Amino acid sequence: MNVGPTKYVVISPVRDEEAYLTFTIESMIAQTVRPGEWVIVNDGSTDGTGAIIDKYAAQYPWIRAVHRLNRGFRKAGGGVVEAFNDGLNALSTSDWDFIVKMDGDLTFENTYFEKCLEKFQREPRLGIGGGVICYIENGAKRFEPCPEFHVRGATKIYRRDCWEAIGGFWPAPGWDTMDEVKANMLGWGTRSFPELHLRHHRYTGTADGVWAGLVKNGRANYVCGYHPLFMLAKCCIRLPKRPYVIGSIGLLYGFLTGYLKQIPQVDDVKTIGFLRRQQLGRLWGRQTIWR
Secondary structure, eight states: OOOTTOOEEEEEEESSOTTTHHHHHHHHHTOSSOOSEEEEEEESOSSSHHHHHHHHHHHOTTEEEEEEOOOSSOOTTHHHHHHHHHHHHHOSOOOOSEEEEEOSSEEEOTTHHHHHHHHHHHOTTEEEEEEEEEEEETTEEEEOOOOTTOOOTTEEEEEHHHHHHHTSOOSSTTHHHHHHHHHHHTTOEEEEEEEEEEEESSOTTOTTOHHHHHHHHHHHHHHTTOOHHHHHHHHHHHTTSSSTTHHHHHHHHHHHHHHHTTOOOOSOHHHHHHHHHHHHHHHTTOOOTTO
């Protein structure tokens, strides 16, 4: 299927990705349908990430570099959004149909974007989509489990009308769930494409360690306004998964300490209300975005 004149732009916030960034750039260069512009935002890296970006930007005019000062620490959720927004503001073109948020530690097939855009063409109300994340373990692919409506934050494609309707990203942990919840509330479809695989070279949430990643996940669920009953069910379901028991404790700790520390939640009563109704519906066995 010919994707025609469809135009997409990509923004990649990256930090200390010297070991993997070249894989992602080479995958993008090989695409059968390249982006009109790709802004790679060096979010204060202390390794050779910035030099890698500059090298490729000098060779390919559609690749652009943005360098941010080092804040001295990883800022969960909000730091990624701040870097993405700097990339968004640096775009030299406003003539695009889709905008992509993509990490800098991925490898994907050369037809990845062509096939993704074909799916969007076939589904006019599909607002957010993207492939599924996998890891290579002992020569075999292992996939990250997630509900069908959810597209991993490492690779998200937004139709322009949907992007403008949701108003961009919430600048805090949980942004990559709230965007989809709000899109569904507004009548857009969101889903991952299980047949399109991207290899993630680093496990999600492990940049600061496994425990910190679990706590961050639980904290993000709190910030998004997850219903406590749904969160408790999520922790119970996770008990038999690695790391056993401790994984659920980390999630619950992150969630509960959000209340104890009175951390601000998403300031969108309608979206949180929609989210909680969907979660309770899931617990009661009704049809929801969680299926």
